[in-house]
Amino acid sequence: MHLASGVDPQLADLSNKLIYSAMVVYTIAMFAHMFEWTFGSKGAVAVRSTAQSGSLAETVAAAETKGAKRVTVTVAGAGGGTTTLTRTALAGEGATVVTSGRGADEVDGPGAAGNSQRADLAGRIAVSLTVLGALLHAGGIVTRGLSVSRWPWGNMYEFSCAFAFAMTAAYLVLLASKKNVRWLGLPVVLAGLLTLGIATTVLYTDSEQLVPALHSPWLAIHVSTAIFCGGAFYAAFIATLLYLGKDAFDKRIAAGLTTGPLGTPASIWRRLPAASTFDKLSYRINALVFPLWTFTIIAGAIWAEAAWGKYWEWDPKETWSFITWVAYACYLHARATAGWKGRKAAYLALAAFACWLFNYYGVNIFVTGKHSYAGI
Amino acid sequence: MSNTTTEAELPLAPDDAAAERLSTAPVESEGPTGIGMFGWARWMWRQLTSMRVALILLFLLSLAAIPGSLIPQYQNGQGQLKVEAWKAQHTTVAPIYEKLQLFDVYSSVWFSAIYILLFVSLAGCIVPRTWQFVGVLRAQPPAAPRNLTRMPVYAAWRTEADADAVNAAAHRLLRKRRFRANLSGGAVAAEKGYLREVGNLLFHMSLFALLGGFAWASLASGTGGKLMVEGEGYSNTITQLDDFNGTRFYGSDDLDPFFLKLDGFTAKFQDKGDQIGAARQFTANVEYAKGEDTSRLTKGTIEVNHPLEIGGSKVFLIGHGYAPVITVTNAKGEVVYHGATPFLPQDSNLTSTGVVKVSDYGDKDGAKTQMGFSGFFLPTAPLSFEGTGPVSLFPGDAAPELVLNAFAGDLGTDSGLPQNIYQLNTRKLTQLTQDGQPAKARLKPGQAWALPDGYGSVTFDGYKQWASFNVSHRPGNSIALAGAVLAILGLIGSLFVQRRRIWVRAVALPGGGTQVELAGLARSESAKIAEELAELAVDLQDDAPASEDEDDAEDPAADGPAADDPAPEAAAASDTPAEPAVPADQNSKE
Numbered sequence A: 001m002h003l004a005s006g007v008d009p010q011l012a013d014l015s016n017k018l019i020y021s022a023m024v025v026y027t028i029a030m031f032a033h034m035f036e037w038t039f040g041s042k043g044a045v046a047v048r049s050t051a052q053s054g055s056l057a058e059t060v061a062a063a064e065t066k067g068a069k070r071v072t073v074t075v076a077g078a079g080g081g082t083t084t085l086t087r088t089a090l091a092g093e094g095a096t097v098v099t100s101g102r103g104a105d106e107v108d109g110p111g112a113a114g115n116s117q118r119a120d121l122a123g124r125i126a127v128s129l130t131v132l133g134a135l136l137h138a139g140g141i142v143t144r145g146l147s148v149s150r151w152p153w154g155n156m157y158e159f160s161c162a163f164a165f166a167m168t169a170a171y172l173v174l175l176a177s178k179k180n181v182r183w184l185g186l187p188v189v190l191a192g193l194l195t196l197g198i199a200t201t202v203l204y205t206d207s208e209q210l211v212p213a214l215h216s217p218w219l220a221i222h223v224s225t226a227i228f229c230g231g232a233f234y235a236a237f238i239a240t241l242l243y244l245g246k247d248a249f250d251k252r253i254a255a256g257l258t259t260g261p262l263g264t265p266a267s268i269w270r271r272l273p274a275a276s277t278f279d280k281l282s283y284r285i286n287a288l289v290f291p292l293w294t295f296t297i298i299a300g301a302i303w304a305e306a307a308w309g310k311y312w313e314w315d316p317k318e319t320w321s322f323i324t325w326v327a328y329a330c331y332l333h334a335r336a337t338a339g340w341k342g343r344k345a346a347y348l349a350l351a352a353f354a355c356w357l358f359n360y361y362g363v364n365i366f367v368t369g370k371h372s373y374a375g376i
Numbered sequence B: 001m002s003n004t005t006t007e008a009e010l011p012l013a014p015d016d017a018a019a020e021r022l023s024t025a026p027v028e029s030e031g032p033t034g035i036g037m038f039g040w041a042r043w044m045w046r047q048l049t050s051m052r053v054a055l056i057l058l059f060l061l062s063l064a065a066i067p068g069s070l071i072p073q074y075q076n077g078q079g080q081l082k083v084e085a086w087k088a089q090h091t092t093v094a095p096i097y098e099k100l101q102l103f104d105v106y107s108s109v110w111f112s113a114i115y116i117l118l119f120v121s122l123a124g125c126i127v128p129r130t131w132q133f134v135g136v137l138r139a140q141p142p143a144a145p146r147n148l149t150r151m152p153v154y155a156a157w158r159t160e161a162d163a164d165a166v167n168a169a170a171h172r173l174l175r176k177r178r179f180r181a182n183l184s185g186g187a188v189a190a191e192k193g194y195l196r197e198v199g200n201l202l203f204h205m206s207l208f209a210l211l212g213g214f215a216w217a218s219l220a221s222g223t224g225g226k227l228m229v230e231g232e233g234y235s236n237t238i239t240q241l242d243d244f245n246g247t248r249f250y251g252s253d254d255l256d257p258f259f260l261k262l263d264g265f266t267a268k269f270q271d272k273g274d275q276i277g278a279a280r281q282f283t284a285n286v287e288y289a290k291g292e293d294t295s296r297l298t299k300g301t302i303e304v305n306h307p308l309e310i311g312g313s314k315v316f317l318i319g320h321g322y323a324p325v326i327t328v329t330n331a332k333g334e335v336v337y338h339g340a341t342p343f344l345p346q347d348s349n350l351t352s353t354g355v356v357k358v359s360d361y362g363d364k365d366g367a368k369t370q371m372g373f374s375g376f377f378l379p380t381a382p383l384s385f386e387g388t389g390p391v392s393l394f395p396g397d398a399a400p401e402l403v404l405n406a407f408a409g410d411l412g413t414d415s416g417l418p419q420n421i422y423q424l425n426t427r428k429l430t431q432l433t434q435d436g437q438p439a440k441a442r443l444k445p446g447q448a449w450a451l452p453d454g455y456g457s458v459t460f461d462g463y464k465q466w467a468s469f470n471v472s473h474r475p476g477n478s479i480a481l482a483g484a485v486l487a488i489l490g491l492i493g494s495l496f497v498q499r500r501r502i503w504v505r506a507v508a509l510p511g512g513g514t515q516v517e518l519a520g521l522a523r524s525e526s527a528k529i530a531e532e533l534a535e536l537a538v539d540l541q542d543d544a545p546a547s548e549d550e551d552d553a554e555d556p557a558a559d560g561p562a563a564d565d566p567a568p569e570a571a572a573a574s575d576t577p578a579e580p581a582v583p584a585d586q587n588s589k590e
């Protein structure tokens, strides 16, 4: 009898424990973010964050210096308002200060903490906890791979763990590069917990070697890019939802109402970035990911050619990847076509993400095709 | 949203035509123009090639692809069987589905119609865009619009420097920033990011290459199947293949000549845990020769992700199983059958069924007889079949057993009709009995079964493995691949390169001094045109320093919409009071 094993049970067990610990830490981070949002609700009317007014003061000071070169650019906003951007180069020092001022309808909120110190502290704790959770999470993925000496994405449990990690890591990288994205903390941690929760309960399978169809370098290429695309599409989806929410909020305020959509408190929406910021963010992510998603599908086709002899067979997984691709192409076309900007394009983005979700959960669980591996 | 403008949204004054059309996207036409058939035809063609219709067709394409993922399809692997099974289960709707071509979605009339229309639309869109783009490349960047304040991004200041010198400096700086720049009529016009349009055209054109690759493959490819037991070989001809599916330009005469022999097959399976029985490795060791000459063989291996390429064909490993070696001896003690007989797997633990047909058994009592055996091969047999029947517990050969029933009579092979070699036609056969029960034997390797009624004996000598292969000739792959690679490159250009125009105009003011104006227009959503314009302006101030009195001239109260912004508005606002820096209606949406 031929046997194949090569699983290190201790490492596999450690991996599970690390993933569970990460979930616990993420949960605490989620509560910390909730505190941040609650504490921050007091007195957080649309005011500039302190950091922003600080740099404005700097510019003004710099502008006083004689010989400073300074230019203010006026930018026409989509809503008819204008925005200005001032760039000041300090003479002799080569330093430049760039400040943007924006039209009243385009002001980004100050973030979840508002101007409450307590809330800011809670937010900082939440971010630290998210970092800790991500480290444990990464440990869980690495030990899972080490326990079987292969790339740790051979089944849906493993995809989901990696995918949740990709999302959290992308968020933390944005934070680390000083982007104003702490407001993303709560949705990202929630989405991560949801993904890990489904992974550990519904999708769990033991750490094992792979079926022969997965013995291929394309596993690393095709599946990694697919996971990355998934994480990014998810982030763009969150931004799209927030855009729709904030846009609805703006309209309601303009109509004289005092709450956000679905009766949500206005103070939450006030603290979030401007609708145009969300809109731009979701477009940028989707546009960035689209070529990579195209590559993922092509890599999959090349792999299919090697494994099954035909690069395209309209297997359900292939079909839904194609549908998702066309749906995102629709969205990009819509953005480029007059009259389709804003909410209409956002609905297309939501539909495209729904295709992606169905391709991931729906096709793997409910539809049988060649893309079925060990367990699920 | 700042600086997100397309030409379609900007109600530009005629003299601002220069600022128009940063993209060569087709302009939406309103209604039929002209008269009669020709007018209508032209209108319809315009519609078909409009972005809106492209959008609708794309949307339809994704919708139309859905049913094929939920209903079994003929063209999928083993599709035929699945479709038949599905039809048997849904007898009422099956005929309707068949009519609607729902078992063949991706080659159905309606699906084809959508993508053909889409590609016609695409061609109608690309060809004019390409010409137009060539025209753009040959012309100079469009001259500065008269009124620069109407552009989405704008900056201005006063300087004491000479107007011509400032224009020349701006020309030089824009050149340094790798803009295509043109200085004429007292203004600089510059443009950059042509790669965006190149990328966009390349992307859309490469979709045709992809389609071409697909089309060629479906017209000129062929696949054959061959099952071989360890030790067997075959020549790649229509007579020796088990089955063959050709296409218009690749028939049975076009088969690539080669010889292939299966030396040995290795299979490994998971033996514990919750994935027990899952396959872990399949390797076929083969020898092969290209062409007709089989005297010199080359060794090779075929694995699941590693097909073997021989000539213009690729050989894929697609299945495997066991072939028990069986010897049948007749009543006189003559060996009438000996060989490894492939049994076909029925489940994931490789419970396999198969038959042995002995068409020339000889005669028992002077009468000519044929014999047939049917049964199971179990790589890991349970101790008892009670309750379960003959079912294997594990796909590896841990406890192999052969279970056989014996029949005598007429196999029906003499009728001349082709017969399935894996099935026994028992219509004219009688099952042998023993003690009033159907005769049956469970044999371990090496064991023999003495048949009842003096029919001789059957020996289970041992077993080999077999592997089945798909021999596939598919041209057009490289075209499709090239199309795919170009598509990605094109996309990267199209989505990451920003196409933008910048104009600089320095004019001497009647009262002395020079007015410097900069304006920019970008055709994409994530353009950093404002930042770029600011950088350029700051650099330009080396040659055109802002007048000292300018700071004093500024009135913070004039800041308008950005009233809470302590940074001053464009200085130009005070110089040209008749015109607001940016008209509020410029970007009105919808």
Ligand code: HEM
Pocket (backbone or CB within 6 Å): A326, A329, A332, A333, A336, B023, B024, B025, B026, B048, B049, B050, B051, B054, B058, B118, B119, B121, B122, B123, B125, B126, B200, B204, B207, B494, B495
């Ligand atoms: C075969 C299906 C098609 C696919 C998958 C596709 C895909 C895309 C994608 C992903 C973009 C985004 C690039 C960007 O935003 O700049 C794009 C842009 C564009 N597409 Fe298509 N397209 C298809 C068919 C068409 C057709 C039929 C037309 C013409 C009617 C067309 C005209 C355009 C134009 C003009 C742009 C550029 C818009 C701009 O200037 O930004 N496409 N296409």
